[in-house]
Amino acid sequence: MSKKLVYVILGIGVLISVSYKHIEEKPKYKNSLSEYGFFSDLANQIPNEGVIPYNLNTPLFSDYAYKKRFIAVPDGKAIAYNDSVSFEMPVGTKIIKTFYYPLDERKPEKGNLLMETRLLIHEEDGWTALPYIWNDEQTDAYLSLAGDLKPITWVNKKGKKQKLDYLIPNKNQCKGCHIRGKEMKPIGPAARHLNKDYNYKDGIENQLKYWKEQGILANLPADFTAIPQNALWEDLSSTLNLRARSWLDINCGHCHSPQGPANTSGLFLDIHQTDPYKFGILKPPVAAGRGSGDRAYDIVPGKPDQSILVYRMEENDPGIRMPEIGRTIAHKEGLQLIKEWIKEME
Amino acid sequence: MKIMKTLTHLLTLSLIIFSQVVLAQQPSENMLQNMFVGAEPGDTIYIPAGEYNLNRSLWLDEGKDVLILGDGMDETVLSFSDQKDGAEGIKVTNSNNIRIESLTVQDTKGDAIKVQETDGIAFINVKAEWTGKPDEKNGAYGLYPVMCSNVLIDQCEAVGASDAGIYVGQSKDIIVKNSVAHHNVAGIEIENSLNADVFDNLAYENTGGLLVFDLPGLVQKKGGNVRLFNNEVRDNNYKNFAPKGNIVGKVPPGTGVMILATNNVEIYGNKITNNKTAGTAIISYYMTEEPISDTTYYPYPTAINIHDNEYSRERIRATFKGRMGKLFRLKLKFGKDVPHIIYDGIIDSKLLTESGNMPDESKICIRNNKNQTFANIDAENDFKNISDDLSNHDCTQSPLSSASLKNSGDE
Structure with a gap:
């Protein structure tokens, strides 16, 4: 066989493999959710020992999806408490979050439609985000780095049939929210989000206390009044300001913070921001484009309908809506809250 | 031996046929997503000729030495007119030495190609466009590197952006050359960016042709050391179709070159033709009539050197x-x-200075331009003493050094 021919064949082979480089799911990640053994009953999301369920004060809105959250910390290791940012967690920690819709929000017995389970795994070289998509049979979820768009229907609390294209983010989109500076970080597990009661199978208890008792949280202050607490956005016993800032904190602050990817805008919506200009009051947009909606400032006190913030929460167009990732429809109730907050401003 | 040879020929032939068949097919959207998400250092993401209708942004993150390659500006066309997700067509973040070459990104809902926090980004022979009549519903930016370093934009085209066609923001060490921008609000804009050379470009029929802006409230505070030379800037009289609230919404139709609050800008050898409102405007941020809350911001343009340009306009x-x-x-x-x-x-x-003069190194210098008519419009005193006296500006600044790129994806 002539050498030339060999090169031709090789060349064509390379050409095919280059043009058709289909990334196989890397073997270093498990292909299915069941392989991790987090659950004794996977379909009903009943966790095994050592996999602790939790929830947050005000959570991120994701197209009205319900979420179940769990954390698994390696034996003998503990998370380090701090009061301002998401906790530093031991290598080997896994955070599990399943997105689902009740088929009928009025009748839980009808069951759930499980969409996806996102894992955050703390590896030696940092956090990795892995999206697992549930199969149609609802028996297991499988790794998909490319994400997907799935049409779904369910019945809401008012008995109305709801329809949307549910978006499962690709691996990079996970990072779109979870990056801090150059590093991936979890968002929810921070003192202010976790500081609330949870109904465990052995009774109701504050989550932070429970974590401490389980030995997975170190350095929790004895004085509980020293621990920050975000409001539940719909809890009318909190102040309007704290409810609104809590909603913005979890929905916007992960990107719109000095270390977040939306720092290009100079608009900072995390709860730590105290400069009114930086959280939007009479601040003109920088690179909003048509996202400005012909409005001049992010927040015009007293005038929600002249505030860009409100416009971008209302709109569903992918070039306008905020957050960019994770919603295709507006959170009507959250929007109402932010409108009230702006309306009350002097 | 003969059989061996025949077999080999057959194998070759079948491989050729197979490759032709396979290559003639376009990768599906999911395959493209996988190629972007899974790109390893040194990879080429090859997108063969064809028109692709994509629903979701393509996103490359933490890429290193990655080439995103089409078959030609008009051959590989990624259309996002049915986009359901993502605020841009292609997004590159936190990467190193990336080259995007020979393709078009069309009709995205937001920006066409956004590159953020990347050292070494080259756009070669790339078009970003919104088809149809320019519309405020078009996305904001065509080619949009932001917070990047070592940026090269060469032989590109940008059409129909409702903000800027080619927009380099909060970046440093930049070359924009041999490119064309038309029917955008701003053709080419350099904003809060350091060390930029913009040359041999054509900007026509935009609202404003070439803009150099420094704006308050941003992370990279200060731009400057920007050279605009040997560009053709003509007929930038298109109506301003930017949505309100955006700073370029304030650029008047008929603007050739505009310097806003930037320091150390050299403009020379350009042909600036038939821009009806201002061939070249030099203004402070106060002209925007926006409040300034950023205490570290410097709102005045200084050390501007305008020389050896050729101006002409219809009456x-x-x-x-x-x-x-x-x-x-x-x-x-x-x-x-x-x-x-x-x-x-x-x-x-x-x-x-004590004698009330502007020190030489901060002056606005205007010298040796063809048809250099001038007005100081005295905006500070409600336009009372509009003057065409150039004597305060008959000076020159020392030439700025050229931008040089390392690791730009352009070997």
Whole structure:
């Protein structure tokens, strides 16, 4: 066989493999959710020992999806408490979050439609985000780095049939929210989000206390009044300001913070921001484009309908809506809250 | 031996046929997503000729030495007219030495190609466009590197952006050359960026041709050391279709070159033709009539050197549209003889020497341009003493050094 021919064949082979480089799911990640053994009953999301369920004060809105959250910390290791940012967690920690819709929000017995389970795994070289998509049979979820768009229907609390294209983010989109500076970080597990009661199978208890008792949280202050607490956005016993800032904190602050990817805008919506200009009051947009909606400032006190913030929460167009990732429809109730907050401003 | 040879021939033939069949097919959207998400250092993401209708942004993160390659600007066309997710067509973040070459990104809902926090990004022979009549519903930016370093934009085209066609923001070490921008609000804009060379480009029929802006409230505070040379900037008289609230929404139709609050800018060898409102405008941030809350921000343009350009214009009136139009109509009253170079005259009085002069190194210098007509419009004193006296500006600044790129994806 002539050498030339060999090169031709090789060349064509390379050409095919280059043009058709289909990334196989890397073997270093498990292909299915069941392989991790987090659950004794996977379909009903009943966790095994050592996999602790939790929830947050005000959570991120994701197209009205319900979420179940769990954390698994390696034996003998503990998370380090701090009061301002998401906790530093031991290598080997896994955070599990399943997105689902009740088929009928009025009748839980009808069951759930499980969409996806996102894992955050703390590896030696940092956090990795892995999206697992549930199969149609609802028996297991499988790794998909490319994400997907799935049409779904369910019945809401008012008995109305709801329809949307549910978006499962690709691996990079996970990072779109979870990056801090150059590093991936979890968002929810921070003192202010976790500081609330949870109904465990052995009774109701504050989550932070429970974590401490389980030995997975170190350095929790004895004085509980020293621990920050975000409001539940719909809890009318909190102040309007704290409810609104809590909603913005979890929905916007992960990107719109000095270390977040939306720092290009100079608009900072995390709860730590105290400069009114930086959280939007009479601040003109920088690179909003048509996202400005012909409005001049992010927040015009007293005038929600002249505030860009409100416009971008209302709109569903992918070039306008905020957050960019994770919603295709507006959170009507959250929007109402932010409108009230702006309306009350002097 | 003969059989062996025949077999080999057959194998080759079948491989060729197979490759032709496979290559003739376009990868599916999911395959493209996988190629972007899974790109390893040194990879080529090859997108063969064809028109692709994509629902979701393509996103490359933490890429290293990755080439995103099409078969030609008009051969590989990624259309996002049915986009359901993502605020841009292609997004590159936190990467190193990335080259995007020979493709078009079309009709995205937001920006066409956004590259953020990346050292070494080259756009070669890439088009970003919104088809149809320019519309405020078009996305904001065509080619949009932000917070990047070592940026090369070469032989590119940008059409129909409702903000800027080619927009380099909060970046440093930049070359934009051999590119064309038309029917955008801003053709080419350099904003809060350091060390940029913009040359051999054509900007036509935008609202404003070439803009160099420094804006308050941003992470990279200060731009400067920007050279605009050997560009053709003509007929930038298109109506301003930017959505309100955006700073370029304030750029009057008919703007050739605009320097806003930037320091150390050299403009030379350009052909600036038939821009009806201002061939070249030099203004402070105060002209935007926006409040400044950023205490570290410097709102005055200084050390601007405009020389050896060629100006010409038809004898027509400046725009009458918007705040600036009102200014031209009611205050400036140039009629059809609009000066080529317009300076707002708002100065930083703290800079003045004891004798009340601007120190040489901060001056706005205008010398040796063909047809250099001038007006200082005295905006600080309600346009009372509009003056065409160039004597305060008959000077030159030492030439700025050229931008040099490392690791730009352009070997």
